[in-house]
Amino acid sequence: MLTYFLRRAARAVLTLIGISIVVFVIARLSGDPSLQLAPEDATPAELAQIRAELGLDKPIPVQYLVFVERVAHGEFGNSIRYQQPALPLVLSVLPATLQLGLSAFVLSTVAGVLLGVVTALKRGSWMDSATRGLAVIGQAAPSFWIGMMLILLFSVQLHWLPSSGRLGLEHMMLPTLALALNSVAVVLRLTRASMLETLSSDYVRFLRAKGVPRRLIVWKHALRNSSIPVVAVLGVQLGHLIGGAVIVETVFNWPGVGRLMVEALNARDFAVIQAGALLVSFFTVGANLSVDLLFGVIDPRIRYE
Amino acid sequence: MNEAKQPLLEVRDLRVRMRSRDGSGELQVLNGVSFGVDRGQTLGIVGESGCGKSTTALAIMQLLPGSARVNGGTIRFAGEDLLAKTEQDMSRLRGARLSMIFQDPMVALDPLFTVGDQIAEPLRRHMRLSGQQLRERQVSLLQSVNIPSPETRLGQYPHQMSGGMLQRMVGAIAISCNPELLIADEPTTALDPTAQAQFLDLLARLRDAHRLALIVVTHDFGVTARLCDVVLVMYAGTVVECGPVREIFDNPRHPYTQALLAAIPQRERQARLKTIEGQPPDLARLPAGCAFAARCARAVDRCRERAPPSLSVGSHHVAACWRAEDA
Amino acid sequence: MVAPVLVFGLFGPWIWPHDPTAIDLARTKLPPAWLPGGDWRYLLGTDGFGRDVLSTLIDGARVTLIVAVVGALGSALIGVTIGLVAGFYGGKLDALAMQLADVKMSIPATLLIILLGSAIGGGLLTIVLSIVLLFWASFARVIRGQTLTLRERGYVALARVANCSDYWIITRHILPNLLATCIVLITIQIGRAIVTEAGISFLGLGVQPPDSAWGLAVSQGRNFLATAWWIPTFPGVAITVTCLGSNMLGDWLRDALDSRASTL
Numbered sequence: 001m002l003t004y005f006l007r008r009a010a011r012a013v014l015t016l017i018g019i020s021i022v023v024f025v026i027a028r029l030s031g032d033p034s035l036q037l038a039p040e041d042a043t044p045a046e047l048a049q050i051r052a053e054l055g056l057d058k059p060i061p062v063q064y065l066v067f068v069e070r071v072a073h074g075e076f077g078n079s080i081r082y083q084q085p086a087l088p089l090v091l092s093v094l095p096a097t098l099q100l101g102l103s104a105f106v107l108s109t110v111a112g113v114l115l116g117v118v119t120a121l122k123r124g125s126w127m128d129s130a131t132r133g134l135a136v137i138g139q140a141a142p143s144f145w146i147g148m149m150l151i152l153l154f155s156v157q158l159h160w161l162p163s164s165g166r167l168g169l170e171h172m173m174l175p176t177l178a179l180a181l182n183s184v185a186v187v188l189r190l191t192r193a194s195m196l197e198t199l200s201s202d203y204v205r206f207l208r209a210k211g212v213p214r215r216l217i218v219w220k221h222a223l224r225n226s227s228i229p230v231v232a233v234l235g236v237q238l239g240h241l242i243g244g245a246v247i248v249e250t251v252f253n254w255p256g257v258g259r260l261m262v263e264a265l266n267a268r269d270f271a272v273i274q275a276g277a278l279l280v281s282f283f284t285v286g287a288n289l290s291v292d293l294l295f296g297v298i299d300p301r302i303r304y305e
Numbered sequence: 306m307n308e309a310k311q312p313l314l315e316v317r318d319l320r321v322r323m324r325s326r327d328g329s330g331e332l333q334v335l336n337g338v339s340f341g342v343d344r345g346q347t348l349g350i351v352g353e354s355g356c357g358k359s360t361t362a363l364a365i366m367q368l369l370p371g372s373a374r375v376n377g378g379t380i381r382f383a384g385e386d387l388l389a390k391t392e393q394d395m396s397r398l399r400g401a402r403l404s405m406i407f408q409d410p411m412v413a414l415d416p417l418f419t420v421g422d423q424i425a426e427p428l429r430r431h432m433r434l435s436g437q438q439l440r441e442r443q444v445s446l447l448q449s450v451n452i453p454s455p456e457t458r459l460g461q462y463p464h465q466m467s468g469g470m471l472q473r474m475v476g477a478i479a480i481s482c483n484p485e486l487l488i489a490d491e492p493t494t495a496l497d498p499t500a501q502a503q504f505l506d507l508l509a510r511l512r513d514a515h516r517l518a519l520i521v522v523t524h525d526f527g528v529t530a531r532l533c534d535v536v537l538v539m540y541a542g543t544v545v546e547c548g549p550v551r552e553i554f555d556n557p558r559h560p561y562t563q564a565l566l567a568a569i570p571q572r573e574r575q576a577r578l579k580t581i582e583g584q585p586p587d588l589a590r591l592p593a594g595c596a597f598a599a600r601c602a603r604a605v606d607r608c609r610e611r612a613p614p615s616l617s618v619g620s621h622h623v624a625a626c627w628r629a630e631d632a
Numbered sequence: 633m634v635a636p637v638l639v640f641g642l643f644g645p646w647i648w649p650h651d652p653t654a655i656d657l658a659r660t661k662l663p664p665a666w667l668p669g670g671d672w673r674y675l676l677g678t679d680g681f682g683r684d685v686l687s688t689l690i691d692g693a694r695v696t697l698i699v700a701v702v703g704a705l706g707s708a709l710i711g712v713t714i715g716l717v718a719g720f721y722g723g724k725l726d727a728l729a730m731q732l733a734d735v736k737m738s739i740p741a742t743l744l745i746i747l748l749g750s751a752i753g754g755g756l757l758t759i760v761l762s763i764v765l766l767f768w769a770s771f772a773r774v775i776r777g778q779t780l781t782l783r784e785r786g787y788v789a790l791a792r793v794a795n796c797s798d799y800w801i802i803t804r805h806i807l808p809n810l811l812a813t814c815i816v817l818i819t820i821q822i823g824r825a826i827v828t829e830a831g832i833s834f835l836g837l838g839v840q841p842p843d844s845a846w847g848l849a850v851s852q853g854r855n856f857l858a859t860a861w862w863i864p865t866f867p868g869v870a871i872t873v874t875c876l877g878s879n880m881l882g883d884w885l886r887d888a889l890d891s892r893a894s895t896l
Binding site for chain 1 (some may be wrong): 694731732733734735737738739740741743744746748749750751752823827830831833835836837847850854857858861864867868871872873875876879880
């Protein structure tokens with residue numbers, strides 16, 4: 001088990017390095033930073049001086065290392081908009097995004113698995129068909145549009161739920177639902193397919209031959225076996241949810257990283273964008289690593305690899 | 306067979322229909338199968354692939370796949386009609402009074418749970434054992450099937466054991482709650498030869514120790530020779546011959562049985578292996594007469610017109626052939 | 633299901649009832665035809681500038697589809713190549729490819745889009761580039777898996793024995809077998825690309841006015857959600873229906889090609 005974890009952790013570290021390279025490269029794509037920071041009428045000499053200050057006259061790999069070192073110290077530069085260090089700014093809004101993303105994750109996992117199991121057991125019933133129909137639509141619709149439709153229905157027409165802000169529980173319901181819908185659909189379909197396959201396998205037949213009651217077969221054996229492919233997908237889903245949170249936040253005016261990033265985008269606030277991208281990506285890597293560990297817990301075969 | 310009282314298991318005229326694999330129609334996979342087994346007796350069901358022997362076994366346990374259904378006949382176990390039982394009733398019977406083991410031990414056990422956990426399941430369910438008592442029983446079960454260091458094995462997972470050991474464990478699970486009937490569907494086919502011999506010995510021992518009624522489904526006559534008292538030969542969903550094992554080997558009366566026995570490779574140097582010409586009939590379109598007629602060297606018109614019933618050809622020996630007398 | 637959208641996309645320029653760019657300030661924000669105040673000449677209503685919603689939908693279909701198809705094909709090209717190489721040669725190349733895919737998958741999609749957009753601005757190029765960057769990994773993973781299996785097939789071994797070059801083996805033996813999977817994947821990814829484009833436009837990084845695309849329409853219509861709900865709703869429906877259609881088409885193709893392959 002330990003070797004498995006170490007191997008996965010090593011890959012995670014490599015991934016983190018890769019992400020930092022990507023962020024660095026893309027940031028450099030935006031052109032020469034010295035031009036942006038310098039006043040418009042700067043002479044070539046002044047420009048050169050600024051470049052030297054920023055370390056831009058050094059070769060690229062060195063620049064990258066400088067970048068990494070700064071990142072390690074939490075320095076991303078100052079936000080142009082707020083005139084404050086970028087990293088603490090991002091950190092201050094991160095909890096809001098995490099709250100949204102994690103609740104959507106929990107919702108989609110629990111609802112997706114439960115519905116998947118139930119529709120597998122009641123295969124062919126109207127409930128099965130209806131749920132699957134909804135799932136298919138949920139997978140195709142863009143989350144921000146769903147968010148807007150939910151607002152239309154629940155806020156504008158029915159006045160049941162608020163459409164923006166983050167004050168109480170009722171403020172969280174619509175955004176979470178909009179965000180989770182796509183994921184629920186994916187998890188549901190996968191669980192259902194996996195469950196159907198498991199239920200027709202040989203060891204389930206032997207379990208029945210032993211006289212094990214159906215309840216145990218489904219919830220102890222079948223569920224655990226079926227969840228293997230689902231857990232594999234959960235990590236990816238978490239990544240999607242966090243990415244999706246960014247867009248949904250805009251629709252619902254949810255004060256999280258997403259909204260901050262969109263504002264930063266409009267203001268060309270590179271420091272904040274880089275800080276946000278790196279931070280959230282690191283978090284995603286951590287989440288994926290946890291999912292990998294979960295794999296090891298569920299499936300003993302992997303532990304003994 | 307003891308004719309004075311009812312046998313433990315009695316199957317009469319069992320018929321099973323199944324949806325074909327491509328969904329295009331239905332096949333009559335069992336076409337009137339009848340036999341009986343008593344405690345202490347061993348019945349062997351032999352035939353080529355697709356003849357319906359596994360289906361018969363699954364039907365007795367009410368474990369037929371969803372695409373199959375019983376459309377005729379009765380199955381009586383200790384006087385009770387199994388076909389009338391609900392799934393709940395059957396799940397109480399399975400493992401406790403009638404048990405079944407399958408061909409491939411590697412896929413018979415859930416790979417995510419320890420072997421010990423899976424041994425404990427029927428013990429908890431049917432015999433309500435727990436704690437210390439449960440553990441002792443688990444260990445003694447493993448010992449009775451010659452598995453060394455049982456305590457360690459209990460905490461292991463299926464993928465950590467060999468096929469032979471797993472199958473012995475499966476056997477232990479099957480008799481753990483002292484059932485009266487045990488069905489073994491091709492129990493040795495997936496094992497290597499050494500493990501095969503070991504397992505057959507084990508089956509014999511278990512049968513004698515527990516006075517089991519044992520049904521062994523196999524395509525291998527060697528297995529029947531070793532274990533069985535009575536042999537049932539099946540072809541295309543019907544019983545073509547049934548009798549004591551010695552009788553069947555020394556004096557087979559049905560042309561199919563004769564051909565099967567003749568096809569067994571002899572130990573002496575043999576020029577060619579004998580095969581049976583032709584193919585088994587399409588179960589979706591069974592002929593009106595004897596199902597074997599198309600491949601039978603002795604078939605006459607009568608054979609093709611009417612399916613022969615089981616006719617007595619000796620003491621406790623029947624064969625479904627119009628020409629059984631002339632061997 | 634995909635048919636209507638395809639029709640719109642291909643024949644858009646000829647069948648829209650009104651010029652989608654025609655601004656008619658006298659007829660702003662008319663509701664759809666079946667509601668009170670509606671006008672049957674403007675079937676789905678008009679937007680804040682008086683443009684016919686249906687026409688803008690049809691016009692947007694063109695851009696949306698082109699972008700989605702180009703993006704999907706581009707990511708397919710890169711993804712399949714990487715997957716092929718990784719699967720065929722294995723070893724370090726494979727490890728490298730998979731590590732790259734891991735990196736990509738760890739950056740949430742929207743953030744990558746924002747990152748890219750902040751660097752190179754908005755517009756069609758950004759959309760296509762984003763789609764390519766986002767989707768290549770899906771192709772690569774699947775193709776790699778298939779290549780690994782195909783590599784072990786008998787005819788590949790034979791080809792090796794006969795001293796065929798790697799290039800030959802790949803193009804003559806492996807690629808044709810991958811074709812079916814590719815077609816299915818591309819079909820499904822087109823649907824996803826449409827949704828992605830919508831997201832990009834929604835952020836303001838995609839198609840810029842006065843061109844129209846569905847995502848942009850939803851974004852522009854946001855302000856009218858309470859007052860003129862039809863403005864953002866119908867583009868969203870179009871997106872959903874098209875994505876749905878492409879998914880179903882992909883599934884159907886998969887079944888059709890699968891059964892053909894197994895009867896071969």
